[in-house]
Amino acid sequence: MSLSLFDLNGRRALITGSSQGIGFALAKGLQAAGAEIVLNGRDTAKLNAAQAQFEGTTHVLPFDATDHDAVRAAVDGFEAETGAIDILVNNAGMQHRTPLEDFPADAFERLMQTNIASVFHVGQACARHMIKRGQGKIINIASVQTALARPGIAPYTMTKGAVANLTKGMATDWAKYGLQCNGLAPGYFDTPLNAALVADPEFSAWLEKRTPAGRWGNVNELVGTCIFLASAASSFVNGTTVFVDGGITASL
Template sequence: MSTPFDLSGRTAVVTGGGRGLGLGITESLLAAGADVVVLSRSDISSELADHAAGLGRTVSHVPVDLGDGDAIAAAGEQVLADHTVDILVNNAGSQDRYPAVDFPLDAWDAIMDVNLRSVFQLCQIFGRPMLERGAGKVVNLASLLSFQGGLTVPAYAASKGGVAQLTKALCNEWAGKGVNVNALAPGYMATEMNTALLADPDRLAQLSVRIPAGRWGEPDDVGDVVVFLASQAAKYVHGQVLAVDGGWLAR
């Protein structure tokens, strides 16, 4: 029986969709009925391809360096030559840590290129045909640091603040043309990006005690919310930055 969350017949592009949160997003989209194209530097696993096939879905990979605008343009052209893209999920991101006064400007530029510039470029590439059709869903990955400043991550915080504002700016232009643009802000997630935090007992305890849900998030916690935002159930949801954080911001 069809439901408002059914994505059968849809094709989604997910950046960084083969690992970490991106893998959880890909798996949730496949489970909801969508086919997925993963844009990333590294290939997808055979296990993911087999999982998709077992669901009667397809998952494919287009290699791209999200810090290279020309590579993004070429990858977008390749995808659009073979697919009608209904859903864009800008998941991939990069992070580097230095005290602000010592933060290297080349590291700043690299993070901005991946975390913000690529998001805008991909929204342009895949948003244009969505606007021409009068239908489409864009889901950007913001962060708790879209709301908070963090420590020793000024470039990451600035880039994710930019993602939140870009989401709202695109909403104002695209909502009346049939394209939903929203973002979600993951809380502390048990993924590779947070390996150092998870391995530090003191810091882990400090963070965990502040999460009302009593646990760190898992990739499917984010993936299932992406399905909601990509579905007809969210047809009147525009320009939101939805925290998926176990209640962290409420504390």
């Protein structure tokens, strides 16, 4: 009985930004738990290459998560032609590192659109269908920067704080319809987004000392929490953000 709570058989999951990195790892993990996967990104060639690494039924749904009309058309079309999206993982995101006093306005706007607006656009498009069915799971990928800041990434920190509060708002509006909306906040993981930091011996040394676990995270270590939030095991968990960070937000 207890293990069946985590079974995702018969469920379909859309993961934005899933051609690489965290999104790809989460898609793989959700499929292993039984879910049918819908991969998303803007680059169809990269999506097709990612799809080739999956077994079983896997869909490719290319759209720009920052384009409200394109998101709505893609989600509505998929629901009508293929079937229900039961689980949404809002993973699409970007980073830009520049001291705040020199931060370019156009980079600030791109961060806002990619890291915050996309969560709204895709979340709303999927929730409209979930509400009609009386059930659904939305998992928004936050960050250790939801709770902490570092020099040179102030706007990114702002966006990830907003993701956590938008998650609370989703839960507040949609829990009554049977939806569970939660955040998953990775700490420092070895991903393409962090490639420059991983390659920096000084930063890696600092991180190992700063993190109680003493190391970078492996993206597969995010899978268990994602399965929990996507499954019946979290049926009364709503509006919270779970930090998977090796303890970095727990200690000074």
